[in-house]
Amino acid sequence: MPSSSVVFRFLAEPTDVNFGGKVHGGVVMKWIDQAGYACAAGWSGHYCVTVSVAGVKFRRPILVGQIVEVEAKIAHTGKTSMQIFIQVRCGDPKTQNLVETNHCIISFIAMDETGYPVQVPTFNAVTQEDKQLESYAIKMKEIAIETETLLHKSVP
Template sequence: MKNSNIVEFRFLAEPTDVNFGGKVHGGMVMKWIDQASYACAAQWSKRYCVTISANGIRFIRPILVGQMITVTARIVHTGKTSMHIYVVVRAGYPKEDNIIITNRCFITFLATDETGYPVKVDPYIPETEEDKLLEEAAIEAKHFAKTLDSDFEEKLGWK
């Protein structure tokens, strides 16, 4: 049986999710993104997974209390032990048809064994044109993250 590469969470934004400005707190949105992408990575790999990086988190529109939230996480690229996941957050009121994208990003997870060492994951093979474009974008994001790490180390001396 082929591993599913998509996970979707749906729920209502609650009053406890908001910041002082009355909008859903960015940290809460990042938590939702991490949870959905973890579920996606664990489902794909059938392993415990750890977050390696979050690239290009975009806050496009605010989320309001009472809106229905949909967090869609999908594998778009795999390495030997890593899974690159594209996450899109959408929001809209349950009684309305106007659903908008509020956030998007790439999250990378590493599959591990019981002792915390990396383990191989099944390869992801894109099928549609959109899948291929998302994989291409994920690869670019992966290269950007590696370049940024090198810059921190070489130019700033940070390890």
Template sequence: MALRRQVEFRFLAEPTHVNFGGKVHGGMVMKWIDQVAYACAAGWSGLYCVTVSVGTIRFRHPILVGHQVELVARIVQTGTTSMQVLVQVSSFDSKGGAKQETNHCIISFVALDAEGQPAAVPAWVPQTDEDRFLEAYARKTKAFSQEVEQDMLDFYKESP
């Protein structure tokens, strides 16, 4: 089986995806992000995967009803049982207009075996300068996430 490092989803933003302001719900975008990232992680590992964390998602530009939406997910770092997936979301008006990135984030997944235990994933090795940059970005995002999570745990451990 050939490993697939990248997965792309493309579709139109529909009226059922938008809020009262006429823009796609942030929660809907997060659902799409999780779906494309899952497809990428499962495609890479060949196993069922679970989301562990989503890091630094920021909504920079709205997605409007009728716009074409493109989500690109790719493996940017692997551990023994985990994968870091970069998801980039962009949109554009089909009737004209430049494509713009609406947001991006790193999602961590762990692969599971048939018993639901963490399972080994194939290693991914960066090949280009961009690959090395994105792997470092994923590592920084993961380290930051772990640091702030520990801060939260420590705070509540010490609270009365």
């Protein structure tokens, strides 16, 4: 059975921050993409490509020296796609008391060696938390599709 989650833990470094001493949003997005990829590749057993990120919001800053935890969990699978729930937390490394800074749904497609989409194992939500995350992932996927459709209708 493939693993359905991945957790990265590390310290926010001086190279991650802006002039105000807070981690750049783009750096956080990189961490989200990396954890999401590790989760998607581990679940599917294939190279995966990022399709979209939905619902990302920066709730509080991450400061240099704080411990950062990026957790990625499979929330929903399609035929070749995976929607992964990402939660980013940070806190004082001495207390390990972490608070959420971000969460989102990141979507990946598994690819074969020739660059074509390949079928992924089905994720079955069992726990109540899994079911809630799956419902959230499906809703975010629907919103992304609606947004893409609206964009194509609006842009010449």
